[in-house]
Amino acid sequence: MSMDIDITLTVNGERVTERVEARKTLVDFVRDDLGLTGSHVGCEHGVCGACTMRVDGVIVRGCLMLAAQCDGATVETIEGLSDSGEVADLQAAFEQRNALQCGYCTPGMLTAAQELLQQAQARNAVPSRDEIREHISGNYCRCTGYHAIVDAVESVAKARAGAKS
Amino acid sequence: MKPAPFAYKKARSLDEAIALLGENPDARLLAGGQSLMATLNMRLSAPSLLIDINGIGGLGGIAHKSGAVEIGALARHTDAERSATIAQHAPLIARAMPFIGHPAIRNRGTLGGSIAFADPAAELPACLLALDGEVDAQGPKGKRTIKAGDYFKGLYETALGPQEILTAIRLPAASADTRVGFAELARRHGDYAIVGLAASARADGKGLKDVRLAYFGVGNTPLRAAGSEAALARGDIDGAVAALDLDPHDDIQATGAVKKHLAGVLLRRVAAQLMEQRP
Numbered sequence: 001m002s003m004d005i006d007i008t009l010t011v012n013g014e015r016v017t018e019r020v021e022a023r024k025t026l027v028d029f030v031r032d033d034l035g036l037t038g039s040h041v042g043c044e045h046g047v048c049g050a051c052t053m054r055v056d057g058v059i060v061r062g063c064l065m066l067a068a069q070c071d072g073a074t075v076e077t078i079e080g081l082s083d084s085g086e087v088a089d090l091q092a093a094f095e096q097r098n099a100l101q102c103g104y105c106t107p108g109m110l111t112a113a114q115e116l117l118q119q120a121q122a123r124n125a126v127p128s129r130d131e132i133r134e135h136i137s138g139n140y141c142r143c144t145g146y147h148a149i150v151d152a153v154e155s156v157a158k159a160r161a162g163a164k165s
Numbered sequence: 166m167k168p169a170p171f172a173y174k175k176a177r178s179l180d181e182a183i184a185l186l187g188e189n190p191d192a193r194l195l196a197g198g199q200s201l202m203a204t205l206n207m208r209l210s211a212p213s214l215l216i217d218i219n220g221i222g223g224l225g226g227i228a229h230k231s232g233a234v235e236i237g238a239l240a241r242h243t244d245a246e247r248s249a250t251i252a253q254h255a256p257l258i259a260r261a262m263p264f265i266g267h268p269a270i271r272n273r274g275t276l277g278g279s280i281a282f283a284d285p286a287a288e289l290p291a292c293l294l295a296l297d298g299e300v301d302a303q304g305p306k307g308k309r310t311i312k313a314g315d316y317f318k319g320l321y322e323t324a325l326g327p328q329e330i331l332t333a334i335r336l337p338a339a340s341a342d343t344r345v346g347f348a349e350l351a352r353r354h355g356d357y358a359i360v361g362l363a364a365s366a367r368a369d370g371k372g373l374k375d376v377r378l379a380y381f382g383v384g385n386t387p388l389r390a391a392g393s394e395a396a397l398a399r400g401d402i403d404g405a406v407a408a409l410d411l412d413p414h415d416d417i418q419a420t421g422a423v424k425k426h427l428a429g430v431l432l433r434r435v436a437a438q439l440m441e442q443r444p
Binding site: 001002003005021022023025028044045046049052058059060061063064065066068069112115116133134135137138139 | 166167168169170171172173174189195198199202203205206207213214215217219243263266267268269270272273353354355
């Protein structure tokens with residue numbers, strides 16, 4: 001039974017083939033093996049949300065999946081979301097509203113918020129502040145007190161809804 | 166922390182996974198992994214082998230058939246949350262779903278995994294007990310079905326044998342007179358509950374019958390509150406609170422006395438939910 005696993009996956013649009021230790025988490029793999037350090041390692045047991053990334057289109061905890069499980073998967077990290085411009089408006093709103101201070105939670109926060117915004121857009125709705133708070137409830141921020149983050153996400157939700165209609 | 170070293174094997178069939186469990190007595194099954202991975206990272210457990218069952222086909226369905234809702238072991242919380250079948254035929258599960266973890270957790274976590282892990286503070290084991298559901302398991306001796314009342318044995322301990330795999334859970338489908346209620350108290354939305362309550366009943370004129378109250382976070386398993394069920398069926402809410410025969414231990418979140426008080430608070434909320442529903 002193998003302690004090392006060969007995996008081939010797509011990370012931010014690039015095909016990657018690596019041999020990984022079976023016990024290596026997805027977030028350690030993207031950080032240590034691929035040098036994508038935007039995904040952060042906080043609690044390492046699924047509580048803080050700093051390692052939030054997308055696997056096959058949905059957000060997951062990078063610390064609660066193994067790299068070995070991602071053979072054949074499509075992984076998107078904050079670097080991918082950022083480079084493609086997908087979250088550019090969200091990033092600008094975070095900056096404008098001081099929705100980050102130390103920035104440790106920000107990649108996870110942006111990735112989680114983007115999923116809510118996409119779901120809201122799909123049903124032509126603007127999420128309420130309560131819905132925003134609920135959706136980011138799995139992402140700890142120890143600096144801002146969350147108000148500015150909710151403000152930023154809400155403003156982007158409204159702007160995207162306005163731009164669409 | 167990082168997990169201790171282990172081997173990893175992706176099983177392609179139930180038979181293969183069952184055989185691997187037989188050959189590796191300390192192996193663990195990996196489904197959604199949202200509890201298991203945390204315990205591995207904290208080195209609370211250190212199995213020699215993880216058997217990944219995510220690639221086994223046919224275990225992810227949610228279907229309404231012959232008066233029951235059958236949920237495959239690998240259906241993810243998000244699948245249940247968005248399922249029209251669950252919303253219509255298993256309204257207690259629909260009510261409980263938003264309380265489970267956070268969106269990123271629900272995207273990975275499975276209903277079967279939650280029932281198999283049997284965390285005493287988790288929502289779904291209590292729902293299974295409140296609904297008098299059942300669990301399908303498959304092992305080296307074949308398939309069997311276990312009633313919810315016989316399934317929860319102790320702290321993280323179930324009736325599943327060491328080589329048995331939970332394949333599905335089955336819940337009686339709601340009928341026009343079905344009433345359900347769900348409430349929990351947690352410090353942060355999505356965290357494990359300090360105390361929670363899942364309930365089902367049937368309307369009986371203006372009252373209730375067949376009341377089943379399943380508390381979680383108050384003992385080693387989800388627990389029925391039989392005295393309170395009888396009082397609630399008589400329409401006596403104060404009596405139901407007085408009859409609560411729970412004896413929760415102190416834990417990191419609250420003292421036993423606080424938990425018991427909160428159990429009464431939840432009982433009043435859930436009783437209101439049960440009585441306000443109209444077909």
